[in-house]
Amino acid sequence: MNRYEAYLPILQSSLRELDDWRTQYGEEQLVGFTDTPQIIDIIQDLRERLEGNYPFHHPQYAGQMLKPPHPIAWIAYTMTMTVNPNNHALDGGPPTSEMEKEAVARLAEMVGYENPYLGHLTSGGTIANLEALFVAREIHPQKAIAASSKAHYTHRRMCRVLNTEFMEIPDTHDGGTDWNYLMENLDKVGTVVVTMGTTGLGDVEPLADLLPELNKHGVRVHVDAAYGGFFKIIGSQLPSSNHWASLNEADSIVIDPHKHGLQPYGCGSIMFKDPSVGSFFKHDSPYTYFTSDDLHLGEISLECSRAGASAAAFWATLQLFPLSEDGLGEYMTSTVTAAKLFYRLLERSDKFECFKEPELDILAYFPIPKDETLSSISKLSTALFQAGAEAAPKEGLHLSLYKLKAKEFNARFPEYKADDETVTLLRSVLMKPEHEPFVTKLAGRLHTLLDKL
Structure with missing residues (x-):
């Protein structure tokens, strides 16, 4: 039996039960669901082409940040994808919207945010960081957003999208980050990006050391923990434990469940410590947000359509693997x-x-x-x-x-x-x-x- 065969009966049974739910609404004429030889041929061709991938599943692949999702994630994603809910509004996915809120609540608890906070899933770290920098620009429109040379290139690029100034914190003579340069130029800076787990070498930048001076000057702190965020669970065991312990003091945090969270692409997340920043996302729509007076996820996001299947997959994974040391x-x-x-x-x-x-x-x-x-x-x-x-x-x-x-x-x-x-x-x-x-x-x-x- 191969690694996926054991899960097929679970998936088949669940899909049958979902079909029972669908038939409660009456018979419908299915279009394009016939088991034609053409579909079989196309899928066979797809399978052969997929074998051109590198062996991301095997430990001999020790290159980039790539690995298949956990079986519970792809099973939950596949099931939910057949319904195809859209978590932009409660109209588009009532159950998966609730699952998203529950999953984000677990993330907020992990980083140490207390209610009320603001957060949601995204299609990935790039969009999550864009939202954080968008809020940073709205709060300090005339000031720069600063990040080290080790930070992900997305920050410089998103500052161009937002038409706001980007300040790269230069390197020291030995290649480290010149944090003294930052401190000498804080009057020009509105937000500092601190990377907890750089995607190059996995460096943890000194959050705890930077916070006192940044707070003193009213500079916002955005933590890009897209790669490293889940290490917070075992932060007390790491040499950088004091920095992980200070994570809850950041104004915003990005974490990608599609990296260490065992999820398929794309599943990112953004959380804000102060929920009042939601006012920057305020907008109106003539045809959504009518089924509930509760806050819809699309009302606190720059993204519109987002896969409810991602929320279901992450929610299901957290039921099996809680965000704890023994999970x-x-x-x-x-x-x-x-x-x-x-x-x-x-x-x-x-x-x-x-x-x-x-x-x-x-x-x-x-x-x-x-x-x-x-x-x-x-x-x-x-x-x-x-x-x-x-x-x-x-x-x-x-x-x-x-x-x-x-x-x-x-x-x-x-x-x-x-x-x-x-x-x-x-x-x-x-x-x-x-x-x-x-x-x-x-x-x-x-x-x-x-x-x-």
């Missing part, structure tokens, strides 16, 4: 453990070096070249990246590449000659629970591939 926290602990073990295995090797110890579950490393130049590291890393992807299925290794500024690399490894402005390293995101028991094989395959090169 989803076990998954989060496993990913951190995998990254630390991989780090130790590579550090013991005489053929690889790690850029630094991982804070969360992302690790950057490089094969040691014969001549100590940045260009040699880049060439060898790229060759190893390609060799892993081209290896036989049961011997392969799917990684990602990470480009780093030469000055940041040389601050840690001054012995390498900076013959280029950047250096390309290997990068692994160890976000699947299957990674923990597999990292020894990952390290072994890395060494085997390098020896062949």
Whole structure:
């Protein structure tokens, strides 16, 4: 029995019961539901084309932030998708709108927000961050939105969309973030984006250290925890525990359930500590919001149509994996453990070096070249990246590449000659629970591939 076959009877039974519900409204003439040979052929062609994907399901895929959703999520999504509710208004999805509110309430509880707060799901982190920056602009229309060079590029891009000034906090001489520069320019800043889990190397920016001065100057704090947000569950176990403990002091927080929350794309979320910011989303519609006097989710969002299936999938997942240390926290602990073990295995090797110890579950490393130049590291890393992807299925290794500024690399490894402005390293995101028991094989395959090169 394969990994999905066991769940098919559950899905088939649920779809039949949903059809029983549909028939209560009387017989209807179904259009396009015939089991034609053409549909069978198309689906067969689709299946064959899907096999062109990289093995996101397998722990040998240790590249980008990609993994299949948990079975309970795709079952719930598939069931709900056949009804196709729209969570923009209660008219479009009464049950899934309630599920969304319940799921967001669990997220708010996890980050430490108390009622009343404002929040909803989004189609992803980009739109969630856009909403947070939109509110930031409305509150401080004449001031800049600041973020470090390590922040996701979406912040700079969304500031262009919003036609508001973006301030990049520069790097220090060793490649760190010059937070002193920010403090010296707070009179120009309305909102600071603090990233809790950068998508490059998984860095946790110093939220707790920044808050006192930012609060003193009335600067808003937006936390982009699209990638790292669920690490709050095990925050007390992490070196950055004081920063996770301060998460509830942020004015707004973005978290993506479609990353560590076991959900299919796209499922993001945005939460605001002060619910009065909902006034910035106020609008009127001549044909929605009539079925209830309660607040409709579309009235607190820039997005209109949103998949009710995403809310149902996330809600169902939270019933199985509550946001606690012995719930989803076990998954989060496993990913951190995998990254630390991989780090130790590579550090013991005489053929690889790690850029630094991982804070969360992302690790950057490089094969040691014969001549100590940045260009040699880049060439060898790229060759190893390609060799892993081209290896036989049961011997392969799917990684990602990470480009780093030469000055940041040389601050840690001054012995390498900076013959280029950047250096390309290997990068692994160890976000699947299957990674923990597999990292020894990952390290072994890395060494085997390098020896062949």
